[in-house]
Amino acid sequence: MSTIDSLAHAFMKFPGIGTRQAKRFVYFLLAQDPKFVENLAQEIAELKNTITQCPECFRFYPQVGMNAVCGICSADADNSMLLVVEKDTDFDSVRKSASYAGRYFILGGIIPVLDQDPESKIRIHELLKRVEQGASEGLTEIIVALSANPDGDATRDYVIKMLDPLSKKYNIKITALGRGLSTGSELEYADSDTLRNALKNRN
Amino acid sequence: MSTIDSLAHAFMKFPGIGTRQAKRFVYFLLAQDPKFVENLAQEIAELKNTITQCPECFRFYPQVGMNAVCGICSADADNSMLLVVEKDTDFDSVRKSASYAGRYFILGGIIPVLDQDPESKIRIHELLKRVEQGASEGLTEIIVALSANPDGDATRDYVIKMLDPLSKKYNIKITALGRGLSTGSELEYADSDTLRNALKNRN
Amino acid sequence: MSTIDSLAHAFMKFPGIGTRQAKRFVYFLLAQDPKFVENLAQEIAELKNTITQCPECFRFYPQVGMNAVCGICSADADNSMLLVVEKDTDFDSVRKSASYAGRYFILGGIIPVLDQDPESKIRIHELLKRVEQGASEGLTEIIVALSANPDGDATRDYVIKMLDPLSKKYNIKITALGRGLSTGSELEYADSDTLRNALKNRN
Amino acid sequence: MSTIDSLAHAFMKFPGIGTRQAKRFVYFLLAQDPKFVENLAQEIAELKNTITQCPECFRFYPQVGMNAVCGICSADADNSMLLVVEKDTDFDSVRKSASYAGRYFILGGIIPVLDQDPESKIRIHELLKRVEQGASEGLTEIIVALSANPDGDATRDYVIKMLDPLSKKYNIKITALGRGLSTGSELEYADSDTLRNALKNRN
Numbered sequence: 142m143s144t145i146d147s148l149a150h151a152f153m154k155f156p157g158i159g160t161r162q163a164k165r166f167v168y169f170l171l172a173q174d175p176k177f178v179e180n181l182a183q184e185i186a187e188l189k190n191t192i193t194q195c196p197e198c199f200r201f202y203p204q205v206g207m208n209a210v211c212g213i214c215s216a217d218a219d220n221s222m223l224l225v226v227e228k229d230t231d232f233d234s235v236r237k238s239a240s241y242a243g244r245y246f247i248l249g250g251i252i253p254v255l256d257q258d259p260e261s262k263i264r265i266h267e268l269l270k271r272v273e274q275g276a277s278e279g280l281t282e283i284i285v286a287l288s289a290n291p292d293g294d295a296t297r298d299y300v301i302k303m304l305d306p307l308s309k310k311y312n313i314k315i316t317a318l319g320r321g322l323s324t325g326s327e328l329e330y331a332d333s334d335t336l337r338n339a340l341k342n343r344n
Numbered sequence: 345m346s347t348i349d350s351l352a353h354a355f356m357k358f359p360g361i362g363t364r365q366a367k368r369f370v371y372f373l374l375a376q377d378p379k380f381v382e383n384l385a386q387e388i389a390e391l392k393n394t395i396t397q398c399p400e401c402f403r404f405y406p407q408v409g410m411n412a413v414c415g416i417c418s419a420d421a422d423n424s425m426l427l428v429v430e431k432d433t434d435f436d437s438v439r440k441s442a443s444y445a446g447r448y449f450i451l452g453g454i455i456p457v458l459d460q461d462p463e464s465k466i467r468i469h470e471l472l473k474r475v476e477q478g479a480s481e482g483l484t485e486i487i488v489a490l491s492a493n494p495d496g497d498a499t500r501d502y503v504i505k506m507l508d509p510l511s512k513k514y515n516i517k518i519t520a521l522g523r524g525l526s527t528g529s530e531l532e533y534a535d536s537d538t539l540r541n542a543l544k545n546r547n
Numbered sequence: 548m549s550t551i552d553s554l555a556h557a558f559m560k561f562p563g564i565g566t567r568q569a570k571r572f573v574y575f576l577l578a579q580d581p582k583f584v585e586n587l588a589q590e591i592a593e594l595k596n597t598i599t600q601c602p603e604c605f606r607f608y609p610q611v612g613m614n615a616v617c618g619i620c621s622a623d624a625d626n627s628m629l630l631v632v633e634k635d636t637d638f639d640s641v642r643k644s645a646s647y648a649g650r651y652f653i654l655g656g657i658i659p660v661l662d663q664d665p666e667s668k669i670r671i672h673e674l675l676k677r678v679e680q681g682a683s684e685g686l687t688e689i690i691v692a693l694s695a696n697p698d699g700d701a702t703r704d705y706v707i708k709m710l711d712p713l714s715k716k717y718n719i720k721i722t723a724l725g726r727g728l729s730t731g732s733e734l735e736y737a738d739s740d741t742l743r744n745a746l747k748n749r750n
Numbered sequence: 751m752s753t754i755d756s757l758a759h760a761f762m763k764f765p766g767i768g769t770r771q772a773k774r775f776v777y778f779l780l781a782q783d784p785k786f787v788e789n790l791a792q793e794i795a796e797l798k799n800t801i802t803q804c805p806e807c808f809r810f811y812p813q814v815g816m817n818a819v820c821g822i823c824s825a826d827a828d829n830s831m832l833l834v835v836e837k838d839t840d841f842d843s844v845r846k847s848a849s850y851a852g853r854y855f856i857l858g859g860i861i862p863v864l865d866q867d868p869e870s871k872i873r874i875h876e877l878l879k880r881v882e883q884g885a886s887e888g889l890t891e892i893i894v895a896l897s898a899n900p901d902g903d904a905t906r907d908y909v910i911k912m913l914d915p916l917s918k919k920y921n922i923k924i925t926a927l928g929r930g931l932s933t934g935s936e937l938e939y940a941d942s943d944t945l946r947n948a949l950k951n952r953n
Contacts, residue, residue: 143812144800148793151786156774161839165765167797168838171810175798177760184757186791188776189784191753201780203752229777230770231531238536240543284546288532289525319545321522322492323529324537328434329491333441334527340443342522342545343487346609347597351590354583359571364636368562370594371635374607378595380557385592387554391573392581394550404577406549432574433567637937644942646949690952694938695931725951727928728898729935730943734840735897739847740933746849748928748951749893 145171197271199247199264201229219243221281225268225300227251227288235286243284246271251287252296259299268300269307276311283308285317348374400474402450402467404432422446424484428471428503430454430491438489447483449474454490455499462502471503472510479514486511488520551577603677605653605670607635625649627687631674631706633657633694641692649690652677657693658702665705674706675713682717689714691723754780806880808856808873810838828852830890834877834909836860836897844895853889855880860896861905868908877909878916885920892917894926 142150145167152163170178193204195211202211209215222243226232227250235241248263256262272283285300287293301315308315320338322331331339345353348370355366373381396407398414405414412418425446429435430453438444451466459465475486488503490496504518511518523541525534534542548556551573558569576584599610601617608617615621628649632638633656641647654669662668678689691706693699707721714721726744728737737745751759754776761772779787802813804820811820818824831852835841836859844850857872865871881892894909896902910924917924929947931940940948 144793144797145810145812148790148797151790151793154786156778157771162766164842165839168810169765170794170797171801171838177763178794178798181757181760182791182795184753184760185779185787185794188753188757188779189787192780194780201754201777203754226531228532229780230774233773234532234534234536235539235543238539238543240536240540284543286531286542288530289527290530293531316546318531318542319522319524319547320527321524321541321545323526324492324523324535324541326526327491327493328429328489328496328521329431329437331437332527333437333443336438336441337443338524338527339521340438340441340487340489342524342547343519344522344545347590347594348607348609351587351594354587354590357583359575360568365563367639368636371607372562373591373594374598374600374635380560381591381595384554384557385588387550387557388576388584388591389588391550391554391576392584395577404551404574406551432577433571436570632937634938640938640940640942641945641949644945644949646942646946690949692937692949694936695933696936699937722952724937724948725928725930725953727930727932727947727951729932730898730929730941730947732932733897733899734835734895734902734927735837735843737843738933739843739849742844742847743849744930744933745895745927746844746847746893748930748953749925750928750951 198245199249199267200232200245213245220275220279222284223272223275223280223282224284224286226286227293227296231286231288244275244280248296248300251292252299254291254295256295259296263296263300265300265303269303272304272307272311272313276307276313280311280313282314282316285315287318289318289320400477401448402452402470403435403448416448423478423482425487426475426478426483426485427487427489429489430496430499434489434491446487447478451499451503454495455502457494457498459498462499466499466503468503468506472506475507475510475514475516479510479516483514483516485517485519488518490521492521492523603680604651605655605673606638606651619651626681626685628690629678629681629686629688630690630692632692633699633702637692637694650681650686654702654706657698658705660697660701662701665702669702669706671706671709675709678710678713678717678719682713682719686717686719688720688722691721693724695724695726806883807854808858808876809841809854822854829884829888831893832881832884832889832891833893833895835895836902836905840895840897852893853884857905857909860901861908863900863904865904868905872905872909874909874912878912881913881916881920881922885916885922889920889922891923891925894924896927898927898929 149163149167152158152166153160191203192201195202195214197210197214200211219242223246224235224241224243225246225248227248229247232245232247246268250262252259252262283304285297287297297317304315307313319342321342322335322339352366352370355361355369356363394406395404398405398417400413400417403414422445426449427438427444427446428449428451430451432450435448435450449471453465455462455465486507488500490500500520507518522545524545525538525542555569555573558564558572559566597609598607601608601620603616603620606617625648629652630641630647630649631652631654633654635653638651638653652674656668658665658668689710691703693703703723710721713719725748727748728741728745758772758776761767761775762769800812801810804811804823806819806823809820828851832855833844833850833852834855834857836857838856841854841856855877859871861868861871892913894906896906906926913924916922928951930951931944931948
């Protein structure tokens with residue numbers, strides 16, 4: 142197998158990339174300036190050295206100096222709320238919306254419906270530990286912010302069940318993202334489940 | 345202009361139908377059994393005779409016997425709630441969701457953002473009259489159920505403003521459909537406005 | 548079943564129309580001016596009276612006066628070529644392209660691959676008769692112009708086989724539409740079959 | 751700018767990759783095994799060392815031993831035909847179609863319509879040199895195999911014009927890919943230009 146094929150093979154593992162586009166990536170690199178290709182290789186090689194996973198929220202972030210936790214966790218934020226998301230790109234979406242000022246926690250995965258071994262799929266023990274810590278710092282609400290699909294719902298139910306003892310012990314409210322009409326959706330084309338939620342959550 | 349072209353021209357006024365599909369409709373009819381075409385013509389001709397607009401909710405419905413109002417308005421339903429929608433297909437969607445048991449009102453239109461003459465676009469006077477009637481029958485909540493887009497929001501704001509005096513006079517709560525993640529949507533791809541609503545309406 | 552439902556049911560038989568759009572058509576008609584609806588019903592009712600099928604090319608056309616055949620068949624056109632298409636909309640597409648000046652014949656259908664009874668699907672006997680007539684009027688080429696898909700190919704092969712005896716008897720050339728890159732297509736994304744044809748038919 | 755952002759920025763230059771997917775690539779790499787990431791970086795770094803551009807056809811290929819030209823150019827193939835394509839992925843598509851057994855030449859670009867400096871966009875001098883060489887090896891046909899769009903046509907016209915003197919001098923035929931219905935296309939939806947070509951290239 143030539144480097145063209147083996148590199149195309151590696152690109153095919155990238156999210157959303159098929160055979161054809163993987164091949165185009167390789168030809169794209171071959172046609173680029175050597176400087177660009179060298180830089181790319183170097184940045185990829187150094188990625189894991191310069192980016193750490195925050196031990197508190199489990200986001201990936203660029204470590205600077207001797208900081209023990211990421212910029213969000215060390216920043217002056219609202220300790221009373223903890224937002225639990227599946228992955229870093231979900232975190233990015235929430236940040237971009239500029240509608241939340243509390244703390245974050247990245248679950249690192251999702252639990253497929255009827256999965257037999259949920260503990261191995263997400264950072265549930267780390268979350269429980271984080272909530273214990275939060276309890277001593279004024280945590281009053283945990284927002285479970287997962288996708289509105291079957292796997293997201295299964296994960297939400299599992300997380301809420303696991304958090305229940307701590308919720309009672311420390312009197313922490315547990316909430317989930319509101320369901321209803323998403324911006325731009327037309328009533329006529331809304332599915333029955335969304336309409337039911339939009340009616341139930343009317344305000 | 346031949347009947348082919350003039351009929352295609354009429355079909356082009358149908359919602360969502362372009363030149364090409366309009367033409368296909370005509371050829372489709374030409375290829376059908378004469379019986380089918382005659383029946384279709386007759387049903388269209390009689391449509392307005394057999395279908396009336398309910399004077400209470402303004403839905404189109406098949407008049408049977410001497411009924412003064414439609415089957416939904418004459419049925420035994422929850423008089424405490426009135427759901428205000430834009431059009432008959434929205435009414436159909438809500439019915440299909442089987443998640444609402446109260447009364448309905450069809451506005452008959454939508455008010456474009458910055459429109460100067462909102463009164464001419466929707467049945468606002470009929471709605472006010474309907475609410476007066478409802479007040480004497482136990483109405484306690486009006487749900488403004490419009491699409492989650494700029495025109496829907498402009499219409500909602502106008503309707504709520506116009507209902508305000510009656511709301512205060514009769515102590516009727518006015519609500520709107522809940523906003524948030526619609527069923528099936530992924531957090532990563534949710535727009536900022538939807539995320540903001542999902543966070544605000546968490547529960 | 549109300550007129551709303553039965554009319555929606557009829558519209559669902561229209562090409563490309565599903566449940567929801569059929570319903571929207573009915574509500575659209577209910578919201579229209581009575582004049583528009585009456586005209587539509589009348590045009591549909593009269594469609595089959597004003598539009599005839601040409602006994603020579605089998606197109607649907609508006610009969611005017613005592614003409615025995617359609618305007619295309621009676622017009623001064625090139626008698627040496629006969630273009631065989633599946634249906635009226637295909638005829639319309641070729642007319643619109645303004646790239647053919649000969650005679651036409653509408654097969655009235657397509658033969659599915661492996662069909663056991665091809666004679667019942669298309670006007671093959673009428674075509675043979677039309678070719679006999681054409682032979683006496685200078686016909687030298689029959690162009691089989693069908694879609695480039697399996698059913699189109701099966702129909703093309705059957706038509707060519709059936710025309711073979713007349714082709715030999717009268718020395719009439721039989722051709723099919725050229726295959727290759729369609730306008731706008733990129734080489735990179737062309738399927739192997741299209742590339743093979745484009746190479747074979749290079750010029 | 752962190753490595754996350756600078757690497758995402760580099761991925762955004764990849765063909766067809768937007769902001770969001772570039773970010774997902776970075777998080778994907780962060781979540782991968784260190785071994786995978788190291789291998790990827792190394793393969794990218796070595797890509798230009800292991801892959802050479804063939805001096806005869808200008809394809810990228812993995813150099814093995816002391817071969818002066820690529821495997822296709824050194825293989826026993828039909829010297830009478832030379833297929834001229836824009837880029838390596840076009841070459842791949844033709845190979846995959848298994849419908850051509852001659853020689854290849856990669857132009858390395860396309861000439862936008864009305865471009866003032868065509869010589870700088872494609873390897874026209876290298877092509878002329880390759881044709882001179884081919885003439886002494888039995889070349890009798892050059893197939894210009896470009897996309898069926900305005901830029902492809904502009905490039906085709908320029909290439910044919912530039913090849914004209916050599917074509918006359920050595921009696922080499924110059925052809926282009928056949929135009930017509932591409933596999934799977936329906937007559938009814940074919941554009942006028944495609945129909946015109948399909949009629950002109952009927953066979």
